[in-house]
Amino acid sequence: MNGIKHSFGLILCVLIAIGTASGFSFAEEQSANKVIDPKKSEIDHSGMDHSSMGSSEMDHSGMDHSSMDSSEMDHSSMDHSKMDHSKMESTEMDHSMHGGMDHSMHGDHNMTLDDEGMVMNSNDSTLPKDCKSISKEYFLEVEAGVEYAKPFPGTIFGMSEHEFKVEPCSKINVTFTNNDKVRHQWMVHQLPKYLYPQGMFHLEAAGGATKTGTFIVPSDNKTYLVHCDVAQHMEKGMKAQLVVGKGSGDLPSIPGVTRVFRPDIYPSTVSEVYLWVGFLLSVLATIWLARKFV
Amino acid sequence: MKKLVLIVLSLLAFSAFFLLLPSQYYPEPLRLKLYEWFGAQSFTQLPAPIETIVPDLIENPCPPDHQGWRPAQVIDGVSVGESKVCKPDNPYAVAASVKGTNNVSHMTLMNSKFTPDSVVKGKDLDGDGDPDEIHIRLEVIELNGASPDRTDPVTAYDIAAGVQPGFWVFAPKTFGMSTENFESTYANNMLRAPSPAIRVEQGDKVKITLENTHYLPHTIHFHGVDHPFLDENGEGNDGVPQVSEVPIMPGDQRTYEFQPRQPGSMMYHCHVQPHTHILMGLLGMFVIEENRPNNWVQSINIGAGHVRSPSVAIKEDYAEEYDLQYQAIDKQLNEIVGKYNDPRLIAKEMNRNYDITDATSDYYMLNGKSFPYTIPESIIVVEPDEKYKLRVTNASDHLVSLHMHGHKVKLTHYDGVEHNPVAQIQRDVVSISAAQRVDMELNTTNDGLNNYGEGIWVMHDHDEKGVTTDGMHPGGGITAIVYESFLNDNGLPKKQGVDWQKFFTPEFFQREIPVWVDFDVDKLFAEVEPTETSIWKYIFMGILLGLSLVFLLAVFRSDY
Numbered sequence: 001m002n003g004i005k006h007s008f009g010l011i012l013c014v015l016i017a018i019g020t021a022s023g024f025s026f027a028e029e030q031s032a033n034k035v036i037d038p039k040k041s042e043i044d045h046s047g048m049d050h051s052s053m054g055s056s057e058m059d060h061s062g063m064d065h066s067s068m069d070s071s072e073m074d075h076s077s078m079d080h081s082k083m084d085h086s087k088m089e090s091t092e093m094d095h096s097m098h099g100g101m102d103h104s105m106h107g108d109h110n111m112t113l114d115d116e117g118m119v120m121n122s123n124d125s126t127l128p129k130d131c132k133s134i135s136k137e138y139f140l141e142v143e144a145g146v147e148y149a150k151p152f153p154g155t156i157f158g159m160s161e162h163e164f165k166v167e168p169c170s171k172i173n174v175t176f177t178n179n180d181k182v183r184h185q186w187m188v189h190q191l192p193k194y195l196y197p198q199g200m201f202h203l204e205a206a207g208g209a210t211k212t213g214t215f216i217v218p219s220d221n222k223t224y225l226v227h228c229d230v231a232q233h234m235e236k237g238m239k240a241q242l243v244v245g246k247g248s249g250d251l252p253s254i255p256g257v258t259r260v261f262r263p264d265i266y267p268s269t270v271s272e273v274y275l276w277v278g279f280l281l282s283v284l285a286t287i288w289l290a291r292k293f294v
Numbered sequence: 295m296k297k298l299v300l301i302v303l304s305l306l307a308f309s310a311f312f313l314l315l316p317s318q319y320y321p322e323p324l325r326l327k328l329y330e331w332f333g334a335q336s337f338t339q340l341p342a343p344i345e346t347i348v349p350d351l352i353e354n355p356c357p358p359d360h361q362g363w364r365p366a367q368v369i370d371g372v373s374v375g376e377s378k379v380c381k382p383d384n385p386y387a388v389a390a391s392v393k394g395t396n397n398v399s400h401m402t403l404m405n406s407k408f409t410p411d412s413v414v415k416g417k418d419l420d421g422d423g424d425p426d427e428i429h430i431r432l433e434v435i436e437l438n439g440a441s442p443d444r445t446d447p448v449t450a451y452d453i454a455a456g457v458q459p460g461f462w463v464f465a466p467k468t469f470g471m472s473t474e475n476f477e478s479t480y481a482n483n484m485l486r487a488p489s490p491a492i493r494v495e496q497g498d499k500v501k502i503t504l505e506n507t508h509y510l511p512h513t514i515h516f517h518g519v520d521h522p523f524l525d526e527n528g529e530g531n532d533g534v535p536q537v538s539e540v541p542i543m544p545g546d547q548r549t550y551e552f553q554p555r556q557p558g559s560m561m562y563h564c565h566v567q568p569h570t571h572i573l574m575g576l577l578g579m580f581v582i583e584e585n586r587p588n589n590w591v592q593s594i595n596i597g598a599g600h601v602r603s604p605s606v607a608i609k610e611d612y613a614e615e616y617d618l619q620y621q622a623i624d625k626q627l628n629e630i631v632g633k634y635n636d637p638r639l640i641a642k643e644m645n646r647n648y649d650i651t652d653a654t655s656d657y658y659m660l661n662g663k664s665f666p667y668t669i670p671e672s673i674i675v676v677e678p679d680e681k682y683k684l685r686v687t688n689a690s691d692h693l694v695s696l697h698m699h700g701h702k703v704k705l706t707h708y709d710g711v712e713h714n715p716v717a718q719i720q721r722d723v724v725s726i727s728a729a730q731r732v733d734m735e736l737n738t739t740n741d742g743l744n745n746y747g748e749g750i751w752v753m754h755d756h757d758e759k760g761v762t763t764d765g766m767h768p769g770g771g772i773t774a775i776v777y778e779s780f781l782n783d784n785g786l787p788k789k790q791g792v793d794w795q796k797f798f799t800p801e802f803f804q805r806e807i808p809v810w811v812d813f814d815v816d817k818l819f820a821e822v823e824p825t826e827t828s829i830w831k832y833i834f835m836g837i838l839l840g841l842s843l844v845f846l847l848a849v850f851r852s853d854y
Contacts, residue, residue: 113403115410118469146545154636156509156544180545182433182505183409183467189476198476204469206409207505207547231435231449231472231485235442235635236509253442260442264636 110197116209117183120202121191124171124214128192131169131219138172140164142186144205144228144238145179152255155237157184157228162240163257164226168219170244175212178205185228188242192218221245297849304845311838314831343820346811348796355798356380356670356786364785370398372590375602375614378778380670380785383595384483388602391493391594394425407484412467413593419499423588428494429501430593431467434508434564434576435485436460438628440635447632449473449481454664454763456800459623459657460631461575464489464514464562466594467505484596487662488689489562489578491595491617495605496557496585503549504542509637511541511566512576514550517729518560518710519580521552533565541566557584557607558710559685559731569650570627577689579617579731582710583607598661599672604683612735613680618672620726620755620771621662622655622690625764655690658760660771665763666797668773673787674736677778678748682736688726692757696724698736698775700751702743707733720744723756736775748777750787766803 111120127134141160148158157180166172176186188201201215217224221244228238241251252261317325357380366376369389377383386405390398394415395408403410409431416427438447438458447458449472468484494500504514515533523538525531530539531550542548564576579598583591586606595601598617601608608615627650630643657664661672676682684703688694702720706713709731713719720743726732737744754761754772763769776787793812796802802809810819 111404113400113410113469120470146543154638156637181547182507182545183469187471200476202470206411229471229473230433230507231437231481232439232509233507235440235448236637260635262442262445262635264634264639266636266639 115206117178117206117211118202118204119211119213120204121196121200121215122213123195123201123216124173126195127216128169128195128218131216134169134171134216136167136170138166138170139175140172141175141177143177143179144184144186147179149237149255152237155255157233158237158255159186159228159240162254163243164240165243165247166217168217168221168245171214171216172242173212173214174203175210176203176205177210178207181207183207183230184233184238185230187227187229188215189225189227190222191215191224217242217244221247223247223249223251225251300845300849304842304849307838307842307845311835311842314835314838341825342823343817344823345817346807346821348793348807348811349799349801351795351798355666356784358784370402372603375604377600377602378675378781378785379600379673382671383597383599383602385602387484387594387596388592391592392590392603394593407468407470407482409467409469415593420497420585422585424495424590426495426498428498428593429503430492431503431505432464432514433467433505434512435463435465435472435481436508436631437463437481437485437487437575439631440633442635446479448479449485450479451481451486452667453487453657453659453662454667454769454803455798457657457664457763457803459625459628461487461623461628462508462564462571462631463487463575464504464564464578466490466596486597487575487659488598488619488621489576491579491581491598491601491619492562493581493583493591493593493595493601493605494554495583495589495591496554499551499553501549501551502562503547505547506542506544509544510641511543512564512571513539513541513548513566514562515565516550516552516560516562516580518558518731519552519562519582520554520556521550525551535566554582556710557582558707559687559733560710561687561689561729561731563689567645570644570648572689573623573627573650573691574631575621575623577619577621579619579685579687581617581685597671600675608683611681612683613677614675615683616674616685617661618684618686619661620686620688620690620694620696620760621659622692622760623657623659624650624653625656626653628657650691653691655692655759656764658690658755658762658770660773664769665761665772666768666794668771669787670785672773674753674773674775675778675781676736676738676775678738678740678745680738682738684734684736685731686724686726686734687731688728691728692759693728694726694760695756696726696753697722697756698751698753700746700749701736701738701775703734703736705732706735707731738777748779750777750780750789751775763803766805767809768797769803 110122111118143160144158146157148160149155150158152158174186178184184205186203190199191201193199196215201213203211203213205211224242224244226240226242227234237255239251239254241254241257250258252258320328359382363382363385364377367374367385369385370393372389372392374385374388384406386402387408389402390406390408391413395403395406395410395412396414412431414429415425416429418424419426435449437449437451438460439449441448447460450458451461452458463486465485468482472481472485474480474482492502502514504512506512513533513535521531523530523532531552532538533550535541539548560580560582562578562580564571583589583605584607589606590603591605592601592603595617598619601615601617604612604615627644627648630640630648634640634643660668663672674682674684686696702722703724704718704720705724706718724732724734739745740747752772752774755770759770761767761770761772774787780788782788796807796811799807801807808814808820814820
């Protein structure tokens with residue numbers, strides 16, 4: 001008879017402890033275990049303002065191209081043949097040749113910058129050293145904006161897709177459309193530096209603009225970080241991964257793909273007082289057992 | 295009988311414990327009695343001083359000017375004045391701010407980091423040789439924010455060595471990464487505190503577009519700037535959510551329009567939850583320069599400070615012009631953005647849990663930096679017999695009592711309005727209330743009134759909290775008026791007195807370095823060596839104390 005009573009007390013303690021612990025993890029499980037497919041989620045595009053997409057209203061007629069050579073820089077090694085003077089609003093130049101210029105801010109890049117944004121290190125022909133040919137060609141259409149954050153509570157900015165899977169040595173054409181009215185970026189890091197200065201391929205689209213660029217990935221199985229580097233945009237949802245081949249392991253904190261690495265501590269549905277109730281009960285039960293049997 | 299034994303044992307144990315205590319813990323009457331009975335004790339050395347070694351600096355606080363940013367130069371036809379400080383403003387950004395990002399060469403734009411539409415200067419409406427249509431685009435940037443992937447702050451920004459409070463700032467629209475490069479978590483030099491000083495000319499048709507790149511809603515209120523309450527389309531133009539317009543949500547933008555008829559030193563700031571958003575750093579100076587022919591003004595002054603391309607009107611009366619913004623921030627407020635990543639939790643903590651009426655400021659800054667980081671960039675470099683225009687703004691929530699050594703400044707304008715010239719007063723302590731702007735004329739004529747001669751004359755808030763960083767002095771918004779004869783070629787003052795190396799180390803602000811360490815050669819005020827004690831002695835003392843208690847309790851349990 002006594003034995004039944006004892007075990008009842010113990011079971012009660014254990015049950016309370018389990019209940020308390022599960023109450024704590026409840027809020028986390030809700031967000032972490034439910035993987036939402038961004039493609040399947042229903043997004044309302046009706047409220048989007050497409051009229052603002054061609055929002056640049058700038059007069060470039062006053063642009064002083066004559067003064068370009070008067071600035072105190074070494075232009076001797078500059079490759080003027082690659083400059084496209086016919087398109088004044090998107091002057092392209094080869095920055096990789098500027099030996100005498102201090103590029104500490106932007107390194108040596110192949111970059112085009114205009115009202116609509118920027119394309120950096122676009123490469124549609126040079127193969128990585130380890131690739132004999134292009135294995136496959138992809139055309140990725142990525143959209144960015146606050147509406148893509150809606151399926152993921154706790155994020156503010158988002159992309160239409162947060163994971164891209166491609167074959168090694170493949171050629172990737174990215175069309176990046178920004179549905180917001182602020183800048184967004186689609187930036188890949190840690191590509192080979194001999195081919196992509198600073199290891200970056202980078203598209204930046206102004207509010208309402210679309211930018212297109214191409215890059216060729218090397219042959220190794222690797223997972224690359226893709227993000228928007230406007231302050232706090234990656235942290236608040238604009239983080240994705242590019243999986244080449246088998247990849248090299250998932251990156252954390254990617255909306256819809258992987259769990260947040262350092263989640264905040266969220267309020268729980270159960271008060272933590274119950275943890276102490278359980279603790280107290282188990283102490284009392286131990287004392288009770290000790291007095292009975294010792 | 296047994297009880298008596300137990301009591302005696304208990305007392306013995308307690309006495310033994312007591313005797314093992316250092317005599318400092320004995321009650322005063324007992325110590326006097328002991329002295330009476332046994333006389334003075336024999337000499338023992340007090341704890342020895344220990345040497346504190348000031349760590350080597352990882353970075354040169356005054357780096358050489360590899361980029362050639364310091365000398366006076368002409369970029370795209372814009373004359374950019376010499377900057378004599380260690381860390382000058384980027385002259386390409388200055389040139390692009392003067393000429394307009396739509397009018398400069400591609401090279402200048404690339405070197406400035408502005409986007410082509412950041413500062414657009416359009417038509418010359420009055421035909422006086424300068425553009426009168428100005429369209430500036432601003433973003434909102436978080437510095438020292440949280441990350442779900444790491445514990446250190448991201449888009450990092452130091453106000454002093456190792457001091458990284460969270461900030462929100464307005465920043466000009468720029469392209470590329472927010473950090474210096476992929477390896478660095480530090481913000482690029484366009485993203486910093488304070489929000490940039492904006493300059494337009496009186497009568498300009500001004501458009502300011504706020505592109506809300508931040509994850510919370512914001513607006514802009516143009517404080518003191520002549521602007522209509524509603525714009526031409528009937529949209530709110532005053533930035534006040536309660537009466538004018540719904541705040542700009544993340545990813546959205548709004549354009550404010552006005553044509554200021556009066557010149558003066560004004561401000562712009564966010565008016566959403568102003569008791570937190572302003573103090574988080576969403577406040578900058580807005581200067582309207584007097585209308586003059588051929589007056590190309592420097593529309594953006596990154597980090598405020600020296601105006602490298604002053605307006606025509608300023609050049610008529612002054613040798614140089616300086617924008618000075620005093621700021622203060624409360625640790626409990628600014629650490630919220632580093633503590634949480636989920637914007638819902640940040641909003642709740644800021645809007646509902648944080649109570650500003652219980653707040654005290656911890657970090658005091660001048661132009662986004664605290665001493666000694668003010669010195670490489672925010673000193674006022676002067677020559678004798680000249681006049682300098684100082685536009686001073688108080689963006690903090692306390693009264694700044696600005697005191698300058700060696701000078702008495704003349705207060706020419708309050709809140710952008712000229713003080714009656716015959717009644718203008720001279721002071722060496724200037725009270726600047728919260729949100730107030732005071733224009734000062736710094737006259738370097740050595741006449742015993744305006745100036746007492748050349749030197750390195752410090753200038754600081756005389757509310758003494760303002761010269762500390764989280765209570766450590768020297769810190770806060772201390773800077774100096776430095777005469778050129780007292781300036782080294784590298785831009786640092788030829789100072790005398792104590793060594794500064796310690797001030798540039800994080801350890802100093804972590805309170806690990808005795809403040810007089812460099813000149814206290816005999817270690818009179820050094821760190822004290824801890825008293826050597828054995829662990830066993832402490833355990834033994836603990837056992838004695840416990841025994842005395844056990845014996846005492848046993849008295850009540852004994853049957854006799």
